[in-house]
Amino acid sequence: MYCIRFASSLMPRPTLHSYFTLPPMYLQDLKHVWRDTWLYVQEHIVFIMIIISLLLLASLLPHLTFTARVNVDIVNGKEAKPHSRPYMVSLQKDKKHICGGFLISDEFVMTAAHCWKGYPEILTVEVGAHDLWKSEVSYHVEVKSYISHPHYTFCSQWNDIMLLRLQEKVKLNDYVNWISLPKEGDVSGDTLCSVAGWGRLRTKGPTSNRLMEANTTTINHEECQRKWGSKYFQASQMICAYGHGGSCLGDSGGPLVCGNTAVGVTSFVSVIRCNAPERPNVYTKISAYLPWIHQFIRNIK
Numbered sequence: 620m621y622c623i624r625f626a627s628s629l630m631p632r633p634t635l636h637s638y639f640t641l642p643p644m645y646l647q648d649l650k651h652v653w654r655d656t657w658l659y660v661q662e663h664i665v666f667i668m669i670i671i672s673l674l675l676l677a678s679l680l681p682h683l684t685f686t687a688r689v690n691v692d693i694v695n696g697k698e699a700k701p702h703s704r705p706y707m708v709s710l711q712k713d714k715k716h717i718c719g720g721f722l723i724s725d726e727f728v729m730t731a732a733h734c735w736k737g738y739p740e741i742l743t744v745e746v747g748a749h750d751l752w753k754s755e756v757s758y759h760v761e762v763k764s765y766i767s768h769p770h771y772t773f774c775s776q777w778n779d780i781m782l783l784r785l786q787e788k789v790k791l792n793d794y795v796n797w798i799s800l801p802k803e804g805d806v807s808g809d810t811l812c813s814v815a816g817w818g819r820l821r822t823k824g825p826t827s828n829r830l831m832e833a834n835t836t837t838i839n840h841e842e843c844q845r846k847w848g849s850k851y852f853q854a855s856q857m858i859c860a861y862g863h864g865g866s867c868l869g870d871s872g873g874p875l876v877c878g879n880t881a882v883g884v885t886s887f888v889s890v891i892r893c894n895a896p897e898r899p900n901v902y903t904k905i906s907a908y909l910p911w912i913h914q915f916i917r918n919i920k
């Protein structure tokens with residue numbers, strides 16, 4: 620699933636082949652072989668150290684540069700007032716929380732495309748939840764269809780957006796409601812927004828059974844691009860934001876809310892440390908996908 624490829628030609632190979640072309644006689648005399656190997660090592664010690672370091676570096680690289688895509692919880696946040704975000708849903712597999720999501724109508728949930736591995740994986744949606752351990756007013760709804768963005772691939776973080784059509788329309792009430800989407804245009808940098816989720820409380824810590832939330836401020840796209848690099852960050856389809864608190868593993872798919880509008884879908888963070896200032900959280904920019912969304916939902920609010 621990691622799509623980083625290492626060009627094998629980049630790895631210099633030691634020129635040990637001379638040993639394999641030696642006459643058989645020579646190989647019988649192990650003392651010679653060891654002594655010659657030792658001499659070879661001494662002569663080429665720097666070269667060998669470089670190879671070993673390169674191999675070590677190559678094995679570490681995916682961990683250093685890759686980003687978490689599944690299961691992004693909120694760090695440094697606080698517990699949300701129960702049911703203050705009635706659009707929030709928990710996306711579950713075998714009754715276990717895997718991602719966030721949000722209602723955008725009484726029939727559709729928006730989430731991140733990476734939250735679903737494809738058929739035959741079956742997800743359910745828990746609506747009206749606050750504490751996932753106690754279902755007071757919450758209930759599960761089955762998903763009728765998974766509408767992953769056609770240009771999303773597991774090999775990139777691009778177009779990380781998905782719609783879930785629910786098996787039945789949900790009844791709207793104080794605990795279950797949808798959130799509006801942006802009409803058009805970009806949210807500018809330096810806007811105070813918020814995120815919420817049931818994801819991890821610390822990078823390597825536990826997830827939360829209660830919905831957590833944090834404030835976060837959008838960053839202008841030049842700075843996002845500089846911090847992430849253009850391989851990961853695409854200004855036309857992503858937003859990045861940073862705050863005292865932020866998303867972590869398990870929060871993917873939840874909304875970036877600015878004012879009363881969902882402007883982004885939580886997509887990826889640094890796998891090394893959630894909410895690192897040098898790697899601000901990245902969200903799929905909803906306004907870039909409005910025509911695609913309207914194909915499925917015409918009467919969107």
Ligand SMILES: *[C@@H]1O[C@H](CO)[C@@H](O)[C@H](O)[C@H]1NC(C)=O
Nearest residue numbers: 696697698813832833834864
């Ligand atoms: C977010 O900011 C608002 C307004 O400044 C504040 O009232 C609220 O407590 C903050 N929320 C969190 C989770 O820090």
